[in-house]
Amino acid sequence: MSSPAKPIIFSGIQPTGRKHLGNYIGAIRQYVEGQDRGEPAIFCVVDLHSISVAYDPADLRERVLDTAAILLAAGLDPERCVFFRQSDVAAHAEMTWLLSAVTSHGDLNRMTQFKEKTGSARDLASAALFYYPVLMAADVLVYRATEVPVGDDQRQHVELMREIARRFNERFGETLVIPDLKVPEVGARIMDLQEPERKMSTTGGTESGTVLVLDDEKTIRKKVGSAVTDSGREVVASPDKPGVTNLIDILAVARGVGRAEIEREFDGAGYGDFKGAVADGVVELLAPVRARYAELRPDEAALERVLLAGAEKAATIAAPVLADVRARMGFG
Numbered sequence: 001m002s003s004p005a006k007p008i009i010f011s012g013i014q015p016t017g018r019k020h021l022g023n024y025i026g027a028i029r030q031y032v033e034g035q036d037r038g039e040p041a042i043f044c045v046v047d048l049h050s051i052s053v054a055y056d057p058a059d060l061r062e063r064v065l066d067t068a069a070i071l072l073a074a075g076l077d078p079e080r081c082v083f084f085r086q087s088d089v090a091a092h093a094e095m096t097w098l099l100s101a102v103t104s105h106g107d108l109n110r111m112t113q114f115k116e117k118t119g120s121a122r123d124l125a126s127a128a129l130f131y132y133p134v135l136m137a138a139d140v141l142v143y144r145a146t147e148v149p150v151g152d153d154q155r156q157h158v159e160l161m162r163e164i165a166r167r168f169n170e171r172f173g174e175t176l177v178i179p180d181l182k183v184p185e186v187g188a189r190i191m192d193l194q195e196p197e198r199k200m201s202t203t204g205g206t207e208s209g210t211v212l213v214l215d216d217e218k219t220i221r222k223k224v225g226s227a228v229t230d231s232g233r234e235v236v237a238s239p240d241k242p243g244v245t246n247l248i249d250i251l252a253v254a255r256g257v258g259r260a261e262i263e264r265e266f267d268g269a270g271y272g273d274f275k276g277a278v279a280d281g282v283v284e285l286l287a288p289v290r291a292r293y294a295e296l297r298p299d300e301a302a303l304e305r306v307l308l309a310g311a312e313k314a315a316t317i318a319a320p321v322l323a324d325v326r327a328r329m330g331f332g
C-alpha cells in the first residue's frame with residue numbers, strides 16, 4: 001500500500017501511574033510533537049497488554065486513568081489527536097487473531113523482551129505475554145499507521161510488525177501498510193541513574209535510579225544528585241562513561257540542545273555543578289506535568305468521557321481496515 005502525504009501516527013503506552021523519565025523523553029514528548037504532524041495521530045493506553053503479567057483487576061481501571069491524566073497533562077489534546085483505551089475498541093483483539101495466521105512461533109520465540117521478562121520461568125509465563133507482539137502489531141496495522149514513535153526498546157517489536165504486514169500482503173494481496181519506526185535522536189534509551197548499563201524502567205530498574213514523571217522536586221533532586229557518574233571529571237559523552245553520557249542526554253533534551261553544547265558548557269566544571277544543572281532541567285521539564293496532573297486526575301468522569309470519545313473515533317478508522325482484512329482472508 002502506498003503511504004499518504006501526512007503520516008498516520010500510532011503509539012501505545014502501558015497503564016501505570018509510575019511512568020518515568022524514559023517514557024517521557026523516549027515516547028511521550030514524541031506523541032505531543034506528532035499531534036500536529038499526524039493525520040490522524042492516534043495514541044492508546046494499552047490495557048489489553050497489561051494483563052500479560054500478574055495484575056489486579058480492581059486496580060486496572062485506576063491505572064488507565066492515571067496514565068490518561070499523565071498524557072493529557074504532558075500536552076496531548078483530544079481535539080488534535082485520537083486518544084483512547086485499547087480495550088474499548090474490539091478491533092484490536094480481532095485483528096490480533098487474524099494476524100496470528102502470518103506470525104510464526106519462531107518469530108515470537110526470538111523476541112528479546114519476552115526472554116528478558118520470563119527468564120528461567122518461561123513455562124509459567126502467560127500465553128498473553130508470548131502473544132504480546134502480535135497484539136502490538138494489530139494495534140498499529142489496524143489503522144494503517146505509517147509511523148510508530150517509540151523508545152529504542154520497542155525496535156524489535158516494530159521490526160516484527162513490519163514483517164507481519166509484509167507477509168500478510170504477500171499471502172493475501174496488498175492490504176496493510178508497512179509502518180516506519182520513529183525513535184528520537186537523543187534520549188531513545190534513557191538509562192537507570194544508579195545502574196547506567198540498564199535502561200530506566202519501573203519493572204527492571206532500581207527505585208532510586210528511576211525518576212517518575214510524578215516525583216516531587218525534592219525527590220527528583222535527590223535521585224539526580226545521587227546518580228552514578230564515573231571515575232574522572234570530564235563531562236563528555238563516551239561509551240566508557242555510561243552514567244555521564246546518560247545525564248548529558250537528559251540535560252540536552254531538557255534544554256532542547258545537542259550533546260556537544262552541553263559538553264562545551266560544562267568543559268572544566270566538576271560533576272557537582274553538572275548534576276545540579278541536570279536536576280534543574282528535569283524539574284523544569286516535569287514540574288508543569290505534575291501540576292497539571294493534579295488538576296486533571298480527580299475528575300474521573302471527564303477522563304472517561306475523553307477516552308470514550310476517542311474510542312469512537314478510533315473504531316471508525318479501524319472498521320474499514322478490519323473489513324478489508326476479513327474479506328481478503330475469506331471471512332463473511
Ligand code: TYM
Nearest residue numbers: 011012013014022023026027136150151188189190199200
Ligand atoms: P511502555 O508502556 O513500556 O513504554 C512506553 C514508551 O516508553 C518508551 N520507553 C523508553 N524510552 C526511552 N528510554 C527508556 N528507558 C524507556 N523505557 C520505555 C517505550 O519504548 C515506549 O515507546 N509495548 C509498548 C506499548 C505498545 C505499543 C503498541 C507501542 C503497545 N502497543 C503499539 C507502539 C505501538 C510498551 O510496553 O510501552
